[in-house]
Ligand SMILES: Nc1ncnc2c1ncn2[C@@H]1O[C@H](COP(=O)(O)OP(=O)(O)O)[C@@H](O)[C@H]1O
């Protein structure tokens with residue numbers, strides 16, 4: 174689930190360099206304009222058009238955490254409304270009460286409020302993490318959205334758009350966000366590294382990107398945690414801080430499986446298990462390692478299939494050492510069949 178810091182509206186300019194030592198980097202380096210947002214070009218260019226021309230439609234932004242949904246809406250609202258932001262934007266997120274009563278009273282009152290705005294500008298209601306609103310509250314919203322549509326527009330952000338009721342989906346333009354690519358995350362990390370003068374080695378950044386898995390918030394948080402803990406970004410420190418199984422270790426396991434040394438693979442697994450990593454941690458890392466492993470395409474697909482099944486069984490609650498050993502055995506078998514063929 175998504176973790177959000179309470180100071181979500183703090184922009185980089187308001188923080189400045191005033192010894193902002195304790196400020197989380199995710200907030201310090203939150204882009205304050207739409208143009209600064211990296212990745213998801215389609216969505217960003219759409220927002221840039223809206224920022225220029227005004228007339229924002231009702232929007233649903235959906236996608237995985239840490240990809241810039243909240244950031245885009247806030248930046249867009251700032252660009253559209255500028256000095257009017259204070260009176261013309263109502264921002265509600267999961268930490269606010271958003272039951273039926275709030276929709277009936279607070280949102281409706283805001284929609285009825287008179288604010289003088291330039292042409293093609295509207296009041297904006299931002300409902301962040303809207304998938305946590307009850308369907309009753311969403312129902313109460315649908316008519317309000319229509320009645321006040323000439324003065325007030327809604328922007329909803331959520332992780333899964335299917336948790337938004339259909340009638341609201343049909344009143345909104347859907348903008349999808351996807352996980353950021355490694356390159357995109359790297360680019361942003363470099364900006365922060367330079368601004369904060371963080372010492373690093375390239376493998377350390379690779380490790381940060383690996384652990385973040387397309388989530389910029391996680392990447393920045395891991396970077397800051399490693400920096401404040403060790404003052405140096407290298408592979409070892411990153412995996413210590415993030416407490417994930419070391420991919421090199423997992424890679425060795427895979428190498429043993431592929432080399433026909435099943436016992437060695439199992440003892441590698443045992444080591445990880447004894448270090449206290451949960452089967453979910455181990456299998457998630459295994460999946461990511463395989464995804465990037467240089468091996469025959471056919472075998473890779475077989476491996477991923479088996480990992481998928483094992484992951485499913487682990488999620489069902491059978492997360493034993495035996496389960497993971499069984500997986501390694503399946504992988505070894507798949508490799509033997511591929512060899513024989
Ligand atoms: N596309 C992006 N470009 C630049 N920074 C980003 C991007 N996505 C996320 N971030 C960073 O991660 C933090 C959290 O992003 P946020 O927009 O709140 O994510 P969410 O999609 O979960 O709402 C931001 O403060 C920003 O520092």
Ligand SMILES: [Mg+2]
Nearest residue numbers: 242243301330
């Ligand atoms: Mg968010």
